[in-house]
Amino acid sequence: MLENPDVIDASNLDPTFKYDISTQLGGENIKRCFQCGTCVASCPIWTIDEGFNPRKIIRMALLGMKEEVLSSEFIWFCSRCYACYEQCPQDVRITELMGAIASIAEREEKDGNIKIRSTKPILDKAFVNSIRKYGRNFETETIISGVLATKGIKGLLSYVSDGFAMLRKRKLGFRPEKVKELGQIGGIFEALEEK
Amino acid sequence: MNLAYTFAYYPGCYLHASAGEYDMSTMAVCELLGIQLIELDDWNCCGALEASNPLTLSLSARNLALAEKEGLDILAPCSICFNNLSRANNAVRGGGRTKTIINKATGENYQGEVEVRHLLDVIVNDIGLDNISNAVKVPLEGLRSVPYYGCLTIRPSDVSKFEDPEIPRSLDDIIEALGADCLQFKHKKDCCGGNLLLSSEDFSLQITKEILSEAKELGADCVTVACPLCHAMLDYQQSKIESKYDIVIDLPILYFTQLMGLALGLREKELGLNKNFVSTVKLRRR
Numbered sequence: 171m172l173e174n175p176d177v178i179d180a181s182n183l184d185p186t187f188k189y190d191i192s193t194q195l196g197g198e199n200i201k202r203c204f205q206c207g208t209c210v211a212s213c214p215i216w217t218i219d220e221g222f223n224p225r226k227i228i229r230m231a232l233l234g235m236k237e238e239v240l241s242s243e244f245i246w247f248c249s250r251c252y253a254c255y256e257q258c259p260q261d262v263r264i265t266e267l268m269g270a271i272a273s274i275a276e277r278e279e280k281d282g283n284i285k286i287r288s289t290k291p292i293l294d295k296a297f298v299n300s301i302r303k304y305g306r307n308f309e310t311e312t313i314i315s316g317v318l319a320t321k322g323i324k325g326l327l328s329y330v331s332d333g334f335a336m337l338r339k340r341k342l343g344f345r346p347e348k349v350k351e352l353g354q355i356g357g358i359f360e361a362l363e364e365k
Numbered sequence: 366m367n368l369a370y371t372f373a374y375y376p377g378c379y380l381h382a383s384a385g386e387y388d389m390s391t392m393a394v395c396e397l398l399g400i401q402l403i404e405l406d407d408w409n410c411c412g413a414l415e416a417s418n419p420l421t422l423s424l425s426a427r428n429l430a431l432a433e434k435e436g437l438d439i440l441a442p443c444s445i446c447f448n449n450l451s452r453a454n455n456a457v458r459g460g461g462r463t464k465t466i467i468n469k470a471t472g473e474n475y476q477g478e479v480e481v482r483h484l485l486d487v488i489v490n491d492i493g494l495d496n497i498s499n500a501v502k503v504p505l506e507g508l509r510s511v512p513y514y515g516c517l518t519i520r521p522s523d524v525s526k527f528e529d530p531e532i533p534r535s536l537d538d539i540i541e542a543l544g545a546d547c548l549q550f551k552h553k554k555d556c557c558g559g560n561l562l563l564s565s566e567d568f569s570l571q572i573t574k575e576i577l578s579e580a581k582e583l584g585a586d587c588v589t590v591a592c593p594l595c596h597a598m599l600d601y602q603q604s605k606i607e608s609k610y611d612i613v614i615d616l617p618i619l620y621f622t623q624l625m626g627l628a629l630g631l632r633e634k635e636l637g638l639n640k641n642f643v644s645t646v647k648l649r650r651r
Contacts, residue, residue: 195422195466215561218571246565247561249516249558249559249560249561249569250414251515251516251556252516252517253516256530272417273417273418276417288564289564290565293415293564294416297413297415298420301409301412301416305409305410306381306409307382307410307413309379339639339642340640341382341384341385341640342382342383343382347381350407351407354427354472355424355427357470357472358424358427359420361469362419362420362466362470
């Protein structure tokens with residue numbers, strides 16, 4: 171047991187974590203990172219909250235701090251602006267990499283290994299469910315089910331005036347648009363789940 | 366039918382819902398400029414910012430396969446759709462394992478023959494600024510606008526290949542071609558934070574506040590955008606930002622197609638100007 175909590179205990183590291191990431195779609199280039207910090211300098215989220223530090227997340231992942239990385243709320247703060255991706259001199263493709271790490275976190279949570287500390291994946295799931303059901307996003311249902319799942323009834327009520335504003339402008343519909351070949355959409359989901 | 370300007374139109378989910386004015390103004394402007402849009406039959410959602418990578422690429426590739434069968438290139442006005450469809454195209458063209466995963470998932474045999482074009486690219490580079498200037502009926506003289514590109518219209522440059530990611534010009538050039546003044550805007554390439562609106566609202570609103578504040582300080586009459594998520598943040602969330610930070614912004618946010626439509630003499634109704642949350646009446650009365 172280490173006395174200083176800031177010291178990394180090497181016996182708890184998982185050196186295979188980086189290989190797990192690099193076999194995910196989007197995570198291929200993680201090992202190229204040489205820690206220059208250009209990503210941090212270009213990150214709009216870091217300017218608001220220094221806790222979201224892409225360089226640090228990558229370093230932790232390379233070291234094998236699997237549990238810390240996957241259960242960190244910061245991996246869900248990426249806004250997907252591609253500013254770091256564009257600037258990175260090593261072509262680490264950080265935006266895609268963050269997506270790959272997020273996918274691993276979802277898998278590990280499903281397996282009961284970690285607990286995700288963000289509502290982002292639940293909101294995303296509401297959207298993805300809509301695609302699975304209709305082939306297109308049915309905004310009205312997506313927003314209602316996402317907010318309900320993450321903020322409860324009280325949270326949903328706080329969006330009522332927003333919802334009416336959208337309805338008045340005829341920006342939300344009452345019926346979903348459906349793809350004709352829904353079987354093919356379902357097939358995409360099934361094929362990727364089998365993998 | 367002039368095939369040079371005929372595209373499979375991919376509106377995407379936002380344009381059929383909360384971004385209806387972008388859909389309307391796109392179709393109106395394209396018709397006037399001789400761009401023929403044939404809506405891609407049975408298109409599906411691209412996966413937006415919410416689906417994970419393999420799913421997004423596969424969902425997007427189904428649309429590419431549909432367009433390939435029709436022998437048409439895709440035109441997408443939404444920058445999120447444009448990004449996803451283009452990434453899927455790059456992935457298929459790159460071949461290898463990813464192409465196999467994608468084509469196995471869709472059950473299609475997409476070969477990467479389709480070009481994915483952003484509406485902004487087609488208007489600036491195919492139609493051209495001279496033709497736009499020549500089509501202007503009501504020059505927007507005295508109108509001051511800032512161009513806001515945001516992220517996915519211009520980044521990453523290996524996906525969005527029509528713009529300079531550091532010094533984008535297309536919206537600037539359109540604003541000027543319409544006779545308006547284009548103001549230098551430091552936040553033009555910054556992120557609006559829209560992807561985090563529901564999960565980290567404070568972040569999103571703060572980022573967007575900075576963008577709107579600069580535009581306001583510059584004395585702009587409107588912000589010109591090319592993405593429905595940017596528009597939702599700058600327009601729909603504007604009143605929330607005003608009350609949260611106790612500031613007054615009151616700045617109309619126009620899709621570039623709405624701005625073009627005003628100068629090209631299209632009717633307000635065709636451009637959906639009444640659907641914008643921040644009133645565009647002041648602009649229309651100019």
